[in-house]
Amino acid sequence: MREARFTGTERYVATPDLMMAVNAAVTLARPLLIKGEPGTGKTQLAEEIARSLERPLYEWHVKSTSKAQHGLYEYDAVSRLRDSQLGEEKVHDIRNYIVKGRLWEAFESAVQPVLLIDEIDKADIEFPNDLLRELDRMEFYVHETRELIKARHRPIILITSNNEKELPDAFLRRCFFHYIRFPDAETMEKIVRVHYPDLKAELLREALTSFFNVRETPGLRKKPSTSELLDWIKLLVAEDIPPETLRSDDPKKTIPVLHGALLKNEQDVHLFEQLVFLNRRTGR
Amino acid sequence: MLVRFFTDLRAGGIPVTLPEFLSLLEALEARLANLSPEDFYYLARLALVKDERHFDRFDRVFAEHFAGAEKLFEKLVAELPDEWLRQLSERLFSEEEKRRVEALGGWQKLLETLRERLREQKGRHEGGNKWIGTAGTSPFGHGGFNPEGVRIGGAGRHGRAAKVWDAREYQNLDDTRELGTRNIKLALRRLRRFAREGAAEELDLDGTISSTARNAGLLDIRMQPERHNAIKLLLLLDIGGSMDPHVRVCEELFSAVRAEFRHLEYFYFHNFPYERLWKDNRRRYSELTDTWKVLRTFNSDYRVVFVGDATMSPYEIQMEGGSVEHWNEESGRVWMQRIAAHFPRLVWLNPEPEDRWHWTPSIKLTRELIGERMFPLTLDGLDRAMRELRHRTPLTAPRVSQD
Numbered sequence: 006m007r008e009a010r011f012t013g014t015e016r017y018v019a020t021p022d023l024m025m026a027v028n029a030a031v032t033l034a035r036p037l038l039i040k041g042e043p044g045t046g047k048t049q050l051a052e053e054i055a056r057s058l059e060r061p062l063y064e065w066h067v068k069s070t071s072k073a074q075h076g077l078y079e080y081d082a083v084s085r086l087r088d089s090q091l092g093e094e095k096v097h098d099i100r101n102y103i104v105k106g107r108l109w110e111a112f113e114s115a116v117q118p119v120l121l122i123d124e125i126d127k128a129d130i131e132f133p134n135d136l137l138r139e140l141d142r143m144e145f146y147v148h149e150t151r152e153l154i155k156a157r158h159r160p161i162i163l164i165t166s167n168n169e170k171e172l173p174d175a176f177l178r179r180c181f182f183h184y185i186r187f188p189d190a191e192t193m194e195k196i197v198r199v200h201y202p203d204l205k206a207e208l209l210r211e212a213l214t215s216f217f218n219v220r221e222t223p224g225l226r227k228k229p230s231t232s233e234l235l236d237w238i239k240l241l242v243a244e245d246i247p248p249e250t251l252r253s254d255d256p257k258k259t260i261p262v263l264h265g266a267l268l269k270n271e272q273d274v275h276l277f278e279q280l281v282f283l284n285r286r287t288g289r
Numbered sequence: 290m291l292v293r294f295f296t297d298l299r300a301g302g303i304p305v306t307l308p309e310f311l312s313l314l315e316a317l318e319a320r321l322a323n324l325s326p327e328d329f330y331y332l333a334r335l336a337l338v339k340d341e342r343h344f345d346r347f348d349r350v351f352a353e354h355f356a357g358a359e360k361l362f363e364k365l366v367a368e369l370p371d372e373w374l375r376q377l378s379e380r381l382f383s384e385e386e387k388r389r390v391e392a393l394g395g396w397q398k399l400l401e402t403l404r405e406r407l408r409e410q411k412g413r414h415e416g417g418n419k420w421i422g423t424a425g426t427s428p429f430g431h432g433g434f435n436p437e438g439v440r441i442g443g444a445g446r447h448g449r450a451a452k453v454w455d456a457r458e459y460q461n462l463d464d465t466r467e468l469g470t471r472n473i474k475l476a477l478r479r480l481r482r483f484a485r486e487g488a489a490e491e492l493d494l495d496g497t498i499s500s501t502a503r504n505a506g507l508l509d510i511r512m513q514p515e516r517h518n519a520i521k522l523l524l525l526l527d528i529g530g531s532m533d534p535h536v537r538v539c540e541e542l543f544s545a546v547r548a549e550f551r552h553l554e555y556f557y558f559h560n561f562p563y564e565r566l567w568k569d570n571r572r573r574y575s576e577l578t579d580t581w582k583v584l585r586t587f588n589s590d591y592r593v594v595f596v597g598d599a600t601m602s603p604y605e606i607q608m609e610g611g612s613v614e615h616w617n618e619e620s621g622r623v624w625m626q627r628i629a630a631h632f633p634r635l636v637w638l639n640p641e642p643e644d645r646w647h648w649t650p651s652i653k654l655t656r657e658l659i660g661e662r663m664f665p666l667t668l669d670g671l672d673r674a675m676r677e678l679r680h681r682t683p684l685t686a687p688r689v690s691q692d
Contacts, residue, residue, distance in 0.1 A: 025335065026331070070490055090508060174339075184341040
């Protein structure tokens with residue numbers, strides 16, 4: 006029926022299981038819940054799906070204070086009250102004070118849109134439960150105007166979570182679930198290639214070796230992720246670091262240049278330096 | 290066949306429900322999986338498993354189920370006429386590979402070896418050698434066998450020829466913690482103390498009325514922050530050794546506490562707290578936290594809950610160097626006194642039955658050290674402990690018997 010299939014884009018490397026997840030969610034019109042380490046491109050995925058399938062993208066970034074109702078609509082009672090005291094004309098029509106949310110906008114889209122509900126775990130624990138009916142039936146009721154808003158096309162819904170809170174079972178049952186694993190060396194090479202097609206093979210190899218080496222350091226508070234690797238490589242290119250600088254007989258004994266892009270807190274940097282120092286001493 | 294897979298998954302401890310199973314069937318009907326076991330594996334996982342901690346269990350069940358299909362394949366191979374297989378091989382194997390088949394002793398030998406390797410492969414765990422599918426080294430590696438959608442070996446399209454579910458890459462995400470924690474959560478609610486802090490986002494009705502009235506009737510909206518549980522909790526857990534039989538109840542407590550309190554910190558110790566605590570049991574020798582640092586970091590309004598059986602040799606409390614694991618410069622009792630002095634609101638939850646406490650000298654010692662604030666790790670005990678923590682009791686110097 007629908008021929009459009011997501012196979013990654015020139016800017017985004019998708020693994021086969023991720024492609025399967027996206028295509029299944031698109032075909033069966035189920036929300037797709039994406040989890041994974043920070044910096045593995047969860048949010049970017051929605052943009053890339055929208056781009057590759059040529060659909061409009063609606064983003065709803067959830068905060069700790071977000072309520073499910075914010076996504077549907079809000080009734081701005083305060084300004085109506087104020088307008089009534091000032092004797093404004095538009096006060097007589099309640100519609101003037103209904104502010105549409107992202108979900109409503111997505112429902113009204115003329116073509117099937119992509120809706121991203123970003124970081125759903127940031128919100129209150131009841132938040133996902135309040136969206137069950139809306140995600141299931143793709144409709145909601147506006148009490149103030151007594152209208153039923155129905156989606157013109159079931160949006161492709163992507164939900165990301167960083168695991169800060171457990172999501173309720175009833176909500177999970179309605180979603181497909183995909184966990185983005187941290188890419189292996191091979192996939193990582195593809196990802197870097199996609200972002201820096203002109204990068205010298207030698208530099209890439211050395212950079213990846215150091216990177217995975219840093220990641221394997223036991224006890225890091227925050228392991229460097231894909232996005233940090235990309236930043237680091239950007240720096241290496243900008244500073245024109247020759248690949249030889251990164252290479253050494255034993256990578257455990259040297260601190261990679263510009264490591265500030267990879268390690269983001271001082272305890273980690275300290276720990277790493279100590280380990281390197283230790284290795285140097287014992288390695289002799 | 291798939292229904293059995295469904296029941297197997299449930300038996301394997303994955304909370305799969307009927308609607309999820311139906312959506313898998315729907316996806317299969319929509320031809321999302323092209324009869325390759327990998328596609329089917331991804332699709333099934335996508336539709337049925339909703340928590341990455343269950344991935345490993347899913348992989349195990351899947352592998353088990355797939356092992357049945359392997360047997361089916363063996364039977365098929367046994368029944369297939371040799372001539373047909375030979376024809377198949379003409380298409381699938383390159384000249385070089387055919388030569389290698391000959392080198393292995395022809396088709397009979399090949400099939401025998403294949404069966405043998407299948408058996409060997411079944412007994413293998415992740416990290417083992419890839420018997421089938423290592424490109425170029427095995428005569429089976431490139432041939433794609435595909436009866437009944439079961440593909441064995443074959444050139445891995447992604448450079449990884451090992452079966453994805455056999456790799457069990459999600460092993461350390463699995464935790465077999467049962468969430469029977471509702472009762473515990475209810476008991477913990479005693480310890481709620483709501484306070485308003487954070488962003489003002491709730492209508493303060495009383496405030497609005499009074500300030501509107503003061504504003505000569507012109508509306509003046511007042512907002513206030515939402516109420517949250519403001520209790521801060523520091524959990525110190527005994528781990529290992531004699532605590533092993535109590536792991537389950539401790540896990541339940543831990544998972545309930547995590548859900549209930551916004552401000553929660555936890556550390557582990559072994560038998561009795563000394564100069565160092567740790568947060569991660571896998572790294573308990575490399576990532577230690579100085580107990581002094583804990584005392585400095587958390588101020589006295591943290592409530593402290595010890596969880597441990599306090600069952601040990603009395604030397605471990607009384608003597609310098611009494612610890613079973615290392616040489617401690619200062620005795621456990623000194624450390625416990627420091628902790629008790631710093632945190633006036635403190636309880637100890639003990640999973641050992643209360644009537645046995647009397648017979649264990651180390652429990653008696655511990656109770657003296659913390660001023661008798663030890664409670665059994667039962668719902669009733671938890672309730673009593675929470676009441677104790679709720680009181681803003683001024684610090685009563687713990688009664689310590691001098692020896």
